[in-house]
Amino acid sequence: MSRLRPVPRMLAAGWRLALPLLLCACATLAHAQSAPAGADDAAADPPDRVARLSYLAGDVALLPAGAQDWNDAVLNRPLTGGDKLSTTPGARAELELDGGALRLAGGTDLGLLDLGDHLAQVELTRGALSLSVRSLDPGESYEIDTPTVALVVDRPGTFRVDVDRDSGATTVGVLAGNATVYGENDAQRDIVAGRSYRFDDSALARVTVEDLAGGDEFDQWSADRDRRYAAATATRYVDEDVVGYQDLDQYGSWQADDEYGEVWYPAVTAADWAPYRYGHWAWIGPWGWTWVDDLPWGFAPYHYGRWVYRPRGWCWIPGPRGVRPVYAPALVAFVGGGRWSASAGIRHGAPVGWFPLGPGEIYNPWYRASHGYYARVNASNLRWRGNERAREMARIDEHYRYYRAGAVPPNARYANRQAPRGFTAVAGQHFADAQRVQRHLLPVDGRQLGVAPVLARGNGLPPTRAGNPAARGPGRPPAADFRREVVARHDPASRIAAAGHAPAGAVRAERPTNVRLLGDHRAPPSPAAAAPRATAATPRPPDMRAPAAAPSFRGEPSTPRPGELPSAHFAHRPPFEHDRAPATQPAAPRPDATPRAAPDRTLPQPPRLQRLPPAEARPRERAGGSPATLPTPPRFERPAPARETAPREFRSPPGPRLERAPSSERAAPRSESRGFAPPREAPRPMPSYRPPEPHAAPAAREHGGGNGDHPHATAAPHGRNDDHRHP
Template sequence: MSNPSRFFALMGVLLFSLCTASTANAAYADPSGRVARLSHTQGTVSYSPAGEDEWFGVVRNRPLIRGNRLWTDRDARAEFQVGSASLRLGSNTSVEILDLSDRIAQVQLTQGTLNLSVRRVYPGQTYEIATPTLAFTINRSGRYRIDVDPRNAVTTIVVWEGAGEAYGENSRFPLRAGDSVRFYDTDLRDYEMYGLPREDDFDRYSLERDRRLERSASLRYLDDDVVGYADLDEYGNWRPVGSYGNVWFPSQVEAGWAPYRDGHWVWQEPWGWTWVDDAPWGFAPSHYGRWVNVSNRWGWIPGPRHVRPVYAPALVAFVGGSGWSVSLSLGGNSPIGWFPLGPREVYVPSYRASRDYFKRVNVNNTVVNNTTITNVYNNYSSGTININQVKYANRTVSGAVTAVPRTVFVNAQPVQHSALRLDRQAVTTGEITRVAPVAPSVRSVIGAGKALEARPPHEAIDRRVFVRNAPPPGERPFAAREQQLQKNPGRVLEPSATTAVQNRDDKTAQKVRVIGDQRGAVDARAAGSRRTGDKPGTPSAAPVQLRPLDRAVAPKKEPRAGTVEHSRDKALKDQGDAQEQLQRKAASDRQAAEQEQAERQRQAEKQQQEQLQRKAASEKKDAEQHQPGRRRQPDKQLQEDADNPNVDKNRK
């Protein structure tokens, strides 16, 4: 074989290998090991599910995933947690989760205020805030605040602690602790630097929420990446239980309560059926760890401490099957049941996953034998798994199995009010399945939230933002996926099916501008600001005292020294200046005319008043002279003549 032929043959083998590897990776596109949790709200807060345009009232403990949008209305606040990070939204704030994986948490902020507290960052992990002016990335712990003024297209970043980097058009701007910077343009060359601002009510709210997390007693038993750990303090207590170690017992539950009963089910891809617990403390025990019944009391066993937890949609085994449906027939509305997994029991996902993910989602959430996990995964990946052979500890616990009619399950209705009474025979005859075999509806995607009018302005939703890292394609509307989901009830779409119906009208791609790696990008901080005319150079030995950022003073965009304007932009600016001058002259002329008219009116009124006064005086004098019984005063001239001896007395 000639050298060229050998080269092309090798290239063909290489390309085939790459394609095969790519296909294999696509077949095992693992879901993220973390999601966000809506942990606190004040006022009116609404959300829009991934791929949908409608807005609904938020539901506490609902997992927030890629594509979800949040809006805080006037005087409202919200907090959502991602691992050991907390993101808090001020009033009139619009955000969307562009990407959320083990590697990155990327949030779009088109208007309003976001306060970000990051307690820990793993190697290679990034937090990114995408705004209409810049993309701000963080890869270390700290406290940050980002404000976006939509009217002036201004982004303000305050770094209380930590450090980050802002990226704009062919430019970057490093920020460090103590910085307060207002950016007025997308190349980051028009900016103003300030000292740290005084804390306002929103900052104090965020600090108090941080202190609540730091003071939590549950941190003695849990890793701080377990989302929702602080809520366990108020609603239960910890105590050691034999070989299980430290176990948390809820203290405010009704008699006969069981895990996964007080809440509802929603559909979230790529996980499928997901539990949303109604209890304030219900997030962590629903998505991490295992449950055990000790002396007729339910207790939650967390995963190993100091191990990064992996989120699961619901750590349960489902109960069903045709025989069970017949025995509990509800007029064609067959029930769906489930019970919590116990300690050392393997969670078998209803979705496809790699061996690594399968191991992590189990080992990081409970103490379980690796050999057991390997054997279960081999059967799981080959499709030969039969989990009915597993003896689940909680299945036979009295009251552990919960069942509801299918319509309740699918339509995100409260489980507790519709739970069916099950006798022992019904519990033992049902088949154990890893999938709830029912297709979702649009209500499954929406969840329990009620439709709201409170939503962000259209321009806030459609406003384009800068991103450093390209986000994955946005979720397609449920209507575009519904038909395929009905073909295989209860299972999420495989990557091949998702690719086959990829949304060509990807809204996410349309509203982001990817900055990416910019070779030769200008260090805007070192180059200096056009606004102040600063020049780069050797820093002074004496520190520069910057005035604190005053949030009460609205940012004002205006031309600065050294600004190079495009000819068309300059012409438009000159035209605007000329129009402004004409408007000012017209206003001045109107003011002068009004003043002249007012002066004429004042003079006329003055003359009229004087005439009235003279007339009144004359009328008074005449009245006094003709008044009866009163001697008339002689004429002044006659009196003077009478007093003058030189005047002829006989003169007439």
């Protein structure tokens, strides 16, 4: 029979000393397992920015990251790494980013390889694109990867890139600014304004350099879009890195509010309109459920800032200027579950409800978010006085502790929850199927609303197969075009692979297989804190002349070759006769990159947030500095007009009509030039934040079942209407 040996005294003493450490380690492990995965892992954070699909004309197809089937692109959809776009001949599309825009001509295939905080990297396998860079933060750059070269732009400028469909040769026209082209074996070449460069091989051994002599109708359209950004006056009240700011002038008006400073009222008259009601929810990784609005202005007010209901109606409060805005998929609070789901008794699944967050209310992401991201996405979209910063940041930190625990603070108050039409609900099945909300509204009375709990981490619904649109049929773009190899200076694989966090049923991004690296280059470093932001100074547009024949590059015949558009260096050659898209309008001078307007010191200014210690990863302020001045672009000549097949008609979903703001209301003045003259009124102090008083509960069945029609919308929008889908 074996005997138990006594434990030596020294060993027993060692265990007594180690036991508290072991217990602490176990407690730490248990806490780590109870915390949300990746909550403090900044590497799992989504990027702070996206691209917005801000213009569509003709047949434009979208292949979301990780999806197998093409579907029709829709206005206001956010795009990120892994998404692909394809345009048919005669179509056009614009991707708006913070401080820049990418525009696609007809017959173009473009993929977003990486859209991180410091690098916007795209692949162009066929067709033509225009890149207009208005401003860049330190360390930011654009990279356009083609079958022969990688174009890197790290300062403001305007560029045109064409890829020959047959040979893959790349032509880069520099209308303003300068950039660098990279090739094999560490080959590189600086390119300057006023020149066109054709690269026939990746070694940059065969380069044809010519003077930039003219443009086509695609250049004219791109120039018109640039002028629209430059003329926008909303930057008096909104940071110019807020994507979609240029739409606010046309579709609403600004008014000074005694409590919240300058606020924006949309020009809508539909009786049942409310924020986050006219559109649909789409699953877009890595954020998950994302709001996609139907109205042409419906991007900035739904992904930045806060909403509040005032006596005049719903208005939007932008975040502070001078702080880089952080994109959010939707600034709402979801409700559901518990007694409300059981009591609603709705077909098509338990109901899902939401309401817009109000002033000072903290946003809880329903995706992975570190402490630094949580602080940035809230601080950059909330407005307060400078002396309130410490208190408000402490409040954000307090909410984050509840967020990590999967709970909502017990004292959280929400002003918009019971505001008129503030609460919206649909059946869970309709939500997950990405159905249009206004067609499936559920009636919700005040008693049901009172017991509906706010969800700390969103509604938790996975997307359904119906929520991922099906194939477009025989007319879908050929996937072979995106298997064409491109060369790249930076490796996009890690970013796309990291964006694949999604529940069952959601598509996942895949690593690109057609990208060949030019050496071992990784993502660019983070910008220096004190480095100034580069902006473009806009010179006076050049005059136009109308010659008898289409323009040409020096040394080339003025008559285009068969199958080519005027100025063939600026448009790819269609492979078939029926693919031609001849020009419809004469060329116009392309403007230089637009300026970053200085803050208007005569108007109430939101306070700038001070930089916090790096460990807290707070929103970073931009340091001032002299703007980068670009050379005057070359003069354009007008080509001979020709006919173009009109793009197909697009029937947008029914939505509320828009009205012209009454003349008695305070609207942002329109500028006749690229700048604006500040109004001569005395500056008003920024009012301190005071949470609005909750509104009384709405009457029962306020939200009747919607059918998509809006009989109460009678007026039309004012100003130009050039950012809808065009027939």
